[in-house]
Amino acid sequence: MLSHAATAIPIPATHGSDQLGAVATLTATAHTAGQVAAVLLIVTIVVWFYLLTCLIWPFGKCRRCKGVGKFKSPFGRAYRHCGKCQGSGLRVRLGRHVINHIRAVRGAGQNSTSKGGK
Template sequence: MLHNAATATQLAATHGYSADVGAWLVLALAAWGAGYLFLCWIWPFTNCRRCHGWGKRRAPIGRGFRHCPRCRGTGYRLRIGRHVLNRLRDIRGASTRRRLP
């Protein structure tokens, strides 16, 4: 009876597709990130998660409503990607501005 235990073959050497999967994964993540930043550039605001876009929340006591403290009553919040874009714009703008003596 023959056994394969004596052979010293490595699985990584016989399967060359693992590097291709990693490259596709990196490419897919880069495409997703670029798409998300484009979305944040076109639509910078999203509904507030705390008040669900209503701009008001029920008061803790009674039946009244108060402005949502997170969105200040507007119902909208800036997306995280838009914060990133604004920061990159500020960094780029700070390096191109001329300083007055």
């Protein structure tokens, strides 16, 4: 019994099929643009939600001491403060740094305008 592998046979382009190919390409591009727009919308919503949570909860746990604020010595019962958070156990979240920067830039712009001068 002989089996033949299926091979793709290229179909030569004719005058009418060239226009159909252009329409199919245009439709695929429009579909892709819609997907890109949807992804950008979702990313924008996620970023705004994260910035909103950073407004409400500006601090997170210190990554070095895991929010405890101190380390136990290997021998004995002595503790020392975390050098990264100075013993508070907190750190400022990245989104809060962004919000603080935006506020500083906006405030600097408002302070630089002259009020009522010539």
